[in-house]
Amino acid sequence: MKSEIIAVGSELLLGQIANTNAQFLSQQLAEMGLGVYYHTVVGDNPDRLKQAVNTAKSRSNIIIFTGGLGPTKDDLTKETISSLLGRKLVTDENALSHIEEYFKKTKRTMSENNKKQALVIEDSFILKNEFGMAPGMAIEVNDIHFMFLPGPPSEMKPMFLNFGRDYFMSKLGQQEKITSRVLRYFGIGESQLETDIQDLIDSQTNPTIAPLAGDGEVTIRLTARHKEETTAFQLLDELENKINERVGSFFYGYDNTTLIQELMNVLHEKDKSISAAESLTGGLFTEQLTAVKGTSKVLNGGIVCYTNETKRDLLKVSEKTLETVGAVSRQCALEMAENIQSLTNSDIGISFTGEAGPVTNEDQPIGRVYIGIAASGQETIVHRLHVAGGRNTIRKRTVKYGCQLLIKQLNENTVK
Amino acid sequence: MKSEIIAVGSELLLGQIANTNAQFLSQQLAEMGLGVYYHTVVGDNPDRLKQAVNTAKSRSNIIIFTGGLGPTKDDLTKETISSLLGRKLVTDENALSHIEEYFKKTKRTMSENNKKQALVIEDSFILKNEFGMAPGMAIEVNDIHFMFLPGPPSEMKPMFLNFGRDYFMSKLGQQEKITSRVLRYFGIGESQLETDIQDLIDSQTNPTIAPLAGDGEVTIRLTARHKEETTAFQLLDELENKINERVGSFFYGYDNTTLIQELMNVLHEKDKSISAAESLTGGLFTEQLTAVKGTSKVLNGGIVCYTNETKRDLLKVSEKTLETVGAVSRQCALEMAENIQSLTNSDIGISFTGEAGPVTNEDQPIGRVYIGIAASGQETIVHRLHVAGGRNTIRKRTVKYGCQLLIKQLNENTVK
Structure with missing residues (x-):
């Protein structure tokens, strides 16, 4: 056809x-x-x-x-x-x-x-x-x-x-069954991923392997053909395992699952509620969570604290922190995460602060980002990252990093 | 050619x-x-x-x-x-x-x-x-x-x-100069707009008129040709005036200007600060404002109050309102707008509450939306709308309606 x-x-x-x-x-x-x-x-x-x-x-x-x-x-x-x-x-x-x-x-x-x-x-x-x-x-x-x-x-x-x-x-009743699966990766570049699995790509016949980069993510589409659908699935499983033995630490989900959707799934699975304190991301995290199904069961709300005044007045970040180390700091991210968690009585509070440019106000390099995660019964963790790209790319990738870090933390805590 | x-x-x-x-x-x-x-x-x-x-x-x-x-x-x-x-x-x-x-x-x-x-x-x-x-x-x-x-x-x-x-x-040595201009409209359907200007479309030669619908908006591209560029501009001006005599109340900007960009321009022009209280939009309004240039001069912040508890605890919406008329109500939108304005000490507070579906919790039809606008020195206005579309379309269009209503209010207040 x-x-x-x-x-x-x-x-x-x-x-x-x-x-x-x-x-x-x-x-x-x-x-x-x-x-x-x-x-x-x-x-x-x-x-x-x-x-x-x-x-x-x-x-x-x-x-x-x-x-x-x-x-x-x-x-x-x-x-x-x-x-x-x-x-x-x-x-x-x-x-x-x-x-x-x-x-x-x-x-x-x-x-x-x-x-x-x-x-x-x-x-x-x-x-x-x-x-x-x-x-x-x-x-x-x-x-x-x-x-x-x-x-x-x-x-x-x-x-x-x-x-x-x-x-x-x-x-059109098809004879051979075609099955495909998309593996999704975040935090690794396309050329690095391709280098890591080059021998598998070179020897591909069935399943085929098609890597593709976009939006700071890399996906690999595997497509298998076989008369028996179960055999096609098995071929996909075997290849997926081989690939993820090498790059599995960057793997986060299948097919059209986005990082935010995957986070939503994990939050549902663990039955955790969440709120966010967003400075540089401006509401992007809660907005994305609101856009996927099942929001009302996990999202309590958030505070968009674009200015230092709103950080202080709405989010109760201490005057001292804002004056001494500033809004783009480990301490500010920590207070933002802990305060939004307690103010909204949520299981998890996540915070985003950083410099997205184009001009920097706080003597911080553009792309410097702090993500805080406060979870009940655990010590608050603040991650310091450098995120590449222009203003809006930095904001979008920051939300993706936040999702990935939180998914990892939620999954690891269960294993323990 | x-x-x-x-x-x-x-x-x-x-x-x-x-x-x-x-x-x-x-x-x-x-x-x-x-x-x-x-x-x-x-x-x-x-x-x-x-x-x-x-x-x-x-x-x-x-x-x-x-x-x-x-x-x-x-x-x-x-x-x-x-x-x-x-x-x-x-x-x-x-x-x-x-x-x-x-x-x-x-x-x-x-x-x-x-x-x-x-x-x-x-x-x-x-x-x-x-x-x-x-x-x-x-x-x-x-x-x-x-x-x-x-x-x-x-x-x-x-x-x-x-x-x-x-x-x-x-x-290909071109003799004639070609100039084009895109007029942008929101709140009117493509077929209604075309009906309103049908005779102009039917008689078009120079400039030409090309309407286009997308994302709940309608644009009209006018393209004029003339040896003299100034004459081409004049032809565009004349036609634009004719069109906007009929549908000008839905017009909001030119070329690639988005509604949120236009709102940002007006806020800058009037030197007004703004904060938002967002329920169904989940942070989409502040997120979009953050994505355009010049945010820090006008956006103070916002509260995403997805649950009734965050409406009450963070935003201080009265228990009585939530219990008697519910979150999707004129009264709730009013309190949300006024409270976010005063909590953040902003010139303007805007609120978004409504039912985006897929299931309705509050006995309200899906698509019912209230937008509140609290501005210092003015009575708070709450607009009740019915917004068509699926869940995310409703959320996106609601933000556009919010921008349009606020742009109008800001411009009208200056005229007075």
């Missing part, structure tokens, strides 16, 4: 947005063992879209479209392709009432052009839009699978994950 | 990276007044690359390639296209000594395959690589301009900005 992805939208050709939809869908199709051979971006223009589709039809069995399903005149994917395939557009009553509901709920007036969003290609399989209005659809014509997904990633991704994936899975 | 961009690299088709190069080049070409009609991504495969190039040759006058100039066996852009164009590859001595220099400087041994990077298409114009090894090149064959740029954005971008742009400028 050869697949390709066609994104429709002049905003892509103007460079207003990047084609992240194609990236996401490519990852998904690769995981399903479907090769993607082309990405195409074409504007909101029927003739050029038709040409792109004709080219795609001559070379691919699966063609996935993103974009152009919306209510405006520019949105013409459905209209163009349905006429090309010789199919009618009909109103889907479910989609129409979903759209009307959407306007009612948000108390906005529904303009007439929104009805266009409920038009679908006759006899197509409808993909529900749980986070927007325009439904997606899929249809097989002359042995080619066409799928239509909305342009906004917030609508497209859940639609594909919840409905599109299953559609392909059931339509 | 019709241009298109071809990215070569299997890593793009595997979804390991997004094609941000095409986005960057599209922006650049748009600014130069060159229309981009297609983006194509093709893997490291000579036959498919040849097909893609033949398709491109049949429809475009400018074809820009990114990727496939490196030292490995996979890198075959130059080899493939030079044979397709019937041109030889020759070693560029400058490029070769630049590569040898590079290895000397980084104290690494140069493996033989690196010499391949110095091969260029005979008689092409060489684009120097200031941040890597492989040079770029440009050549005109049968009235089609071909340009080859490296894949890594850190090498490609400066190469295009410093050399590629000038190459095109001198080859």
Whole structure:
């Protein structure tokens, strides 16, 4: 099976947005063992879209479209392709009432052009839009699978994950099972990790090994193929063990698990509540914890103490500490962690203070970071780090270091 | 002139990276007044690359390639296209000594395959690589301009900005100046906005009008062309005024300005300090303020009060309010805003409380949000909203609403 992805939208050709939809869908199709051979971006223009589709039809069995399903005149994917395939557009009553509901709920007036969003290609399989209005659809014509997904990633991704994936899975029964697993590492550079496992990379056949760096993390994707899924899993397990014998101390989780998600998992597992005192991170730690599921069971709250006054007034950091050693210090991190823990009556208090630049106020080098961890029944630990990068990179990596240090501490304490 | 961009690299088709190069080049070409009609991504495969190039040759006058100039066996852009164009590859001595220099400087041994990077298409114009090894090149064959740029954005971008742009400028002497401006709106849907300005869109010629929705916001890009740049500006001004006579109440800024950046600008301008009390937003507001420049002059800090206990203990919200009307209420938002203002001694206190789902604890519909604004010398205002979307969309949009409401209030108070 050869697949390709066609994104429709002049905003892509103007460079207003990047084609992240194609990236996401490519990852998904690769995981399903479907090769993607082309990405195409074409504007909101029927003739050029038709040409792109004709080219795609001559070379691919699966063609996935993103974009152009919306209510405006520019949105013409459905209209163009349905006429090309010789199919009618009909109103889907479910989609129409979903759209009307959407306007009612948000108390906005529904303009007439929104009805266009409920038009679908006759006899197509409808993909529900749980986070927007325009439904997606899929249809097989002359042995080619066409799928239509909305342009906004917030609508497209859940639609594909919840409905599109299953559609392909059931339509294309695969013989060999493909299993893949992503191993996630933090605190080690890509080239160091590659050097450490170079012989394994050089001799790879099945499973394959694909390292990738990004956002200060390194991931390794392992992909195994076998008729028996259990054997494929076993192949992955064996290789994972070999790799982690060498770099396991930097390993923190699988697949799409982020460090903050992994921390959330461990906090749940150990039944611990947490609060944070954040200076340089400005609320990033609690914000990220709030964004993952299960927050209310573990997060009590936090104090963002950007100025010395708020450190003193809200967080009760001592005047003496602020005056003698300053806010970017081991002592300040310690008081911040202990005070937020006791003020919120939490099992754990974590603190972040440091210099993110661009100018330094406290005679500290940019990138100097202190992370304090206060846990009930234990001595408070303050970690001093040097974090590389620009202002926002330093802030983001600092939160990641905080997660990693806390995960380690929580896991080690249980072992004892 | 019709241009298109071809990215070569299997890593793009595997979804390991997004094609941000095409986005960057599209922006650049748009600014130069060159229309981009297609983006194509093709893997490291000579036959498919040849097909893609033949398709491109049949429809475009400018074809820009990114990727496939490196030292490995996979890198075959130059080899493939030079044979397709019937041109030889020759070693560029400058490029070769630049590569040898590079290895000397980084104290690494140069493996033989690196010499391949110095091969260029005979008689092409060489684009120097200031941040890597492989040079770029440009050549005109049968009235089609071909340009080859490296894949890594850190090498490609400066190469295009410093050399590629000038190459095109001198080859294609443009008479008209092109000026564009992005107008940003929040709180109005794309279809409503388009309906409101439909007649302007329908009659557009110069300037052109291109609306775009994303992240709950709508932008309109206006692009004007004229021999005289001042006249082009004037055309933009006139159209902007016409548009904002109709939808100006939702307008908040220009070009890449975000709502939080705009709020930061207004806070600076009015010399106001701010603190936030965040329940459902979990620190997102202070985090975003921390991420933009100039934070320390306006942000004092905040309290993340995710539980009722932290609302009571840290933020001093009254027990009675929490027991009778609950945390998702007008009264709670009011106390949160007033208390954070007074606790941190700030000019402004802003509060966010609401139900983001997925389950609701307080008998409130998901999406119900209260935003409180306490400002010294003024009565505290609480806004009740219904925000659509999933959990994290609600949280992100809530922060945007908060920014917009506060910007309005700050600007209106000055007028009085």
